[in-house]
Amino acid sequence: MNVKHYVExxxxxxxxxxxxxxxxTEKIRRRADYEIQRFMPKRVILDFNxxxxxxxxxxxxxxxxxxxxxxxGGKLEIANVSTKLRRIxxxxxxxxxxPIISSDKEAVNE
Amino acid sequence: MNKIIKNEMKLEFLSKxxxxxxxxxxxxxxxxxxxxxxEEVADIKTSxxxxxxxxxIHAYPNGEGIVKVVAKLYEDEIEIEISDTGIGISDIEEAxxxxxxxxxxxERSGMGFTIMESFMDSLKVESIVGLGTKISMRKKIKNKxxxxxxxxxxxx
Numbered sequence: 001m002n003v004k005h006y007v008e009x010x011x012x013x014x015x016x017x018x019x020x021x022x023x024x025t026e027k028i029r030r031r032a033d034y035e036i037q038r039f040m041p042k043r044v045i046l047d048f049n050x051x052x053x054x055x056x057x058x059x060x061x062x063x064x065x066x067x068x069x070x071x072x073g074g075k076l077e078i079a080n081v082s083t084k085l086r087r088i089x090x091x092x093x094x095x096x097x098x099p100i101i102s103s104d105k106e107a108v109n110e
Numbered sequence: 111m112n113k114i115i116k117n118e119m120k121l122e123f124l125s126k127x128x129x130x131x132x133x134x135x136x137x138x139x140x141x142x143x144x145x146x147x148x149e150e151v152a153d154i155k156t157s158x159x160x161x162x163x164x165x166x167i168h169a170y171p172n173g174e175g176i177v178k179v180v181a182k183l184y185e186d187e188i189e190i191e192i193s194d195t196g197i198g199i200s201d202i203e204e205a206x207x208x209x210x211x212x213x214x215x216x217e218r219s220g221m222g223f224t225i226m227e228s229f230m231d232s233l234k235v236e237s238i239v240g241l242g243t244k245i246s247m248r249k250k251i252k253n254k255x256x257x258x259x260x261x262x263x264x265x266x
Contacts, residue, residue, distance in 0.1 A: 021134075022163045022216075023127035029217065053134075053152075055159040056225055060217035084152055091228065092209075092221050 049080035153229035169196025
């Protein structure tokens with residue numbers, strides 16, 4: 001996972017670069033929560049551009065980061081979600097509370 | 111249902127979470143012999159990942175055990191069995207409920223069975239408390255070559 005900071009650390013983009021299953025999410029969630037707790041960003045973006053495979057562990061990862069981000073006064077968004085991934089997210093109903101943005105560039109150029 | 115088995119394989123591995131990717135990739139490679147579409151492969155991979163993860167997380171709370179994967183290929187269908195000899199599930203219907211999880215601390219979403227049910231054509235869960243759990247699932251593969259050649263034949 002690559003972590004990118006923008007706008008004086010008030011926007012953090014987590015670019016996930018591996019297949020998302022239960023084994024991998026453990027590692028990602030620890031790193032992401034550390035960054036969120038440390039910088040208390042206004043916006044946190046999970047970028048799925050490079051995620052080829054995801055199972056239900058991805059849903060857990062998004063819900064978990066939504067909670068941490070909200071806890072520290074920020075807003076969570078997800079970016080670059082393919083049709084395949086979207087189908088899995090839709091089943092869980094989380095898209096009702098978490099917005100999908102087309103690209104993390106939107107957030108950065110603001 | 112007396113279909114001819116074209117090929118069959120068995121895998122056994124320890125209930126370690128780094129075997130999740132190994133199991134789904136192995137089954138996907140094996141399934142490629144009956145020429146599934148990219149979407150069908152993705153559905154199979156996700157379902158195998160869910161079932162194997164369940165076995166790894168839940169079956170052996172006091173250490174590690176063996177997770178077994180059997181895949182059978184038919185002309186137009188794949189059958190996959192994922193089993194363990196762990197603690198078993200006491201209430202299968204409850205476990206299958208969307209969002210039901212006993213491991214919220216691990217950030218499990220409780221969507222595993224729901225995903226398997228919607229990505230595969232059939233799903234059967236058998237479990238005996240103290241003896242283990244077996245998940246059997248099937249998926250039809252819409253073989254491109256067969257449908258193509260049969261339609262050409264009809265035209266003639």
